[in-house]
Amino acid sequence: MSNPDSRVVDAVREKDHILLATHYNPDGDALGSLLGLADILEGMGKTVLRFLEDPVTHLYRFLPGCGQIQTDLAAVRTFVAEAGEDFLALCLDCGEAHRLGRYSEELITFTPMMVIDHHKGNNGFGDGAWIEPHRSSTGEMIFDLAQALGAEISDRAAECLYTAINTDTGSFRYESTSSHTFAVAGELVQRGVRPEVIANQLYDNYTLGRLRLMQEVLATLEMHERDRIAFIRVSQNMLERTFTTMEDTEYFINFPRAVATVRVAVFLKEVEPDHISVSLRAKGQCDVSLIAARFGGGGHKNASGCRFKGQSLDSVRDALLACLRPEVNA
Ligand SMILES: [Mn+2]
Numbered sequence: 001m002s003n004p005d006s007r008v009v010d011a012v013r014e015k016d017h018i019l020l021a022t023h024y025n026p027d028g029d030a031l032g033s034l035l036g037l038a039d040i041l042e043g044m045g046k047t048v049l050r051f052l053e054d055p056v057t058h059l060y061r062f063l064p065g066c067g068q069i070q071t072d073l074a075a076v077r078t079f080v081a082e083a084g085e086d087f088l089a090l091c092l093d094c095g096e097a098h099r100l101g102r103y104s105e106e107l108i109t110f111t112p113m114m115v116i117d118h119h120k121g122n123n124g125f126g127d128g129a130w131i132e133p134h135r136s137s138t139g140e141m142i143f144d145l146a147q148a149l150g151a152e153i154s155d156r157a158a159e160c161l162y163t164a165i166n167t168d169t170g171s172f173r174y175e176s177t178s179s180h181t182f183a184v185a186g187e188l189v190q191r192g193v194r195p196e197v198i199a200n201q202l203y204d205n206y207t208l209g210r211l212r213l214m215q216e217v218l219a220t221l222e223m224h225e226r227d228r229i230a231f232i233r234v235s236q237n238m239l240e241r242t243f244t245t246m247e248d249t250e251y252f253i254n255f256p257r258a259v260a261t262v263r264v265a266v267f268l269k270e271v272e273p274d275h276i277s278v279s280l281r282a283k284g285q286c287d288v289s290l291i292a293a294r295f296g297g298g299g300h301k302n303a304s305g306c307r308f309k310g311q312s313l314d315s316v317r318d319a320l321l322a323c324l325r326p327e328v329n330a
Contacts, residue, residue: 004141004148005130008114012041012090012149017083019076019110021051023094024101025277025305028167028202030093031056033116033138035065036160037092040146040153049079053101057247062201063163064156073103080110088112091126093138095119095298116141118176121289121298136174136181139164143184155192162193167202170254174302206248213242217252224321228328230256231321233268233313246271257281263328264288266320268313276308276316286327294323 012018018041022030038048050069060066070076080087089110094100095117100107107113108125115122115129118138122131135141139161146153153161165185169177172185189195216238222231234249242248246269257265263286267279278295280288281303288304297306308316 002132004145005128007128008116008130009145009148011088011112011114011128012145015086015088016045017047017049017079017087019049019051019079019087019089020092021089021094021100021107022092023099024053026052026056026093028060029137029139029164031060031063032160032162032164032167033092033142035063035069036139036153036157036164037090037142037145038065038068039157039160040142040149040151043152043154043157044149047083049076051076051107053103057250059202059247059250060163063160065160073106076107076110088114091115091117092142093117093119095122097125099298116145119298120300121293134176134178136176136178137165137168139168140181140184143187153188153191158188158191158193159198162188162195163198163202166195166198171199171203203251207244209242209244210248213238213244213248214252216242217249218255221256222317225325225328227259227261228263229321229324230259230262230265231268231317232256232266233270233317235270235313236273253279253281257283264324266317266324268316270313271307274310276311276313278306278308278316278320280304280306280320286330291320291323291327295319 020034020038022034034050038050041048052069052071055071056066091113097108098104112127115126116138117131118133118135120133143161217232217234220233253265253267256262263283265281269277271277280292282288287301289299289301292299292304292306295306297304299305
């Protein structure tokens with residue numbers, strides 16, 4: 001591991017009103033990092049505003065501190081105005097300013113804003129940044145930040161950070177899982193985290209509707225390029241038939257990805273009739289963050305995403321397939 005950027009540590013130490021924000025469609029790392037850091041900062045006596053553009057999806061509602069999340073931008077404006085000079089914004093797990101979501105243009109005006117992140121493509125926006133692309137998760141970095149600050153990590157914060165690390169490493173399986181990742185996870189277990197309880201919340205706590213939806217989604221499987229590229233898709237109709245929401249599709253992409261021959265798995269999601277959200281997962285050397293970036297998206301080498309407007313599921317499939325063919329045959 002390396003040490004947290006001193007500018008970030010000093011800013012956190014100095015300022016007592018701290019706004020925490022993360023990327024849209026927040027995953028376990030985004031939410032766990034945000035809620036864990038909020039708890040740590042409040043333990044230091046600071047006033048914290050936890051901001052998300054939308055309420056937390058039901059999958060992560062077990063995380064301590066969820067109830068204190070603010071989704072109203074007016075509340076952020078008031079918080080910033082009242083803080084005056086004694087203000088700091090921290091942007092977590094977010095590689096680019098626009099990934100802050102639909103309020104990003106206003107959010108970036110709340111300065112100073114500093115960034116803590118592990119995305120390879122992070123372009124270093126903000127007034128200071130601590131970016132380490134080899135890290136397993138932002139959650140792991142938040143643990144080190146707390147250590148640098150000499151701050152306590154409560155059992156609540158530990159639960160949040162453990163969830164962040166567990167989800168972003170695919171349960172300690174991905175390439176970025178280091179000895180330090182395990183050391184941090186061990187420290188969190190020492191602070192009261194029960195791995196089986198978190199794993200149960202994350203992976204064994206679904207509805208029957210989700211299983212029925214999974215049947216429908218997996219039935220759409222398409223294989224291309226000698227079984228190296230897999231596509232699955234979900235439509236609004238499928239969600240209606242199974243009484244589920246898009247949140248219920250979390251982790252579906254791991255099934256096609258798990259096929260031995262598959263190098264890239266693609267999940268096409270019809271968010272609205274003319275709005276397709278895409279998740280890309282790769283194994284080995286294929287870098288899907290570059291593919292996502294071509295369509296205005298981003299992410300990691302092995303896990304990325306992008307969005308398409310005004311196109312059908314089939315036309316998005318064709319556009320992605322054209323880009324992926326040379327990658328998987330390289
Ligand atoms: Mn992350």
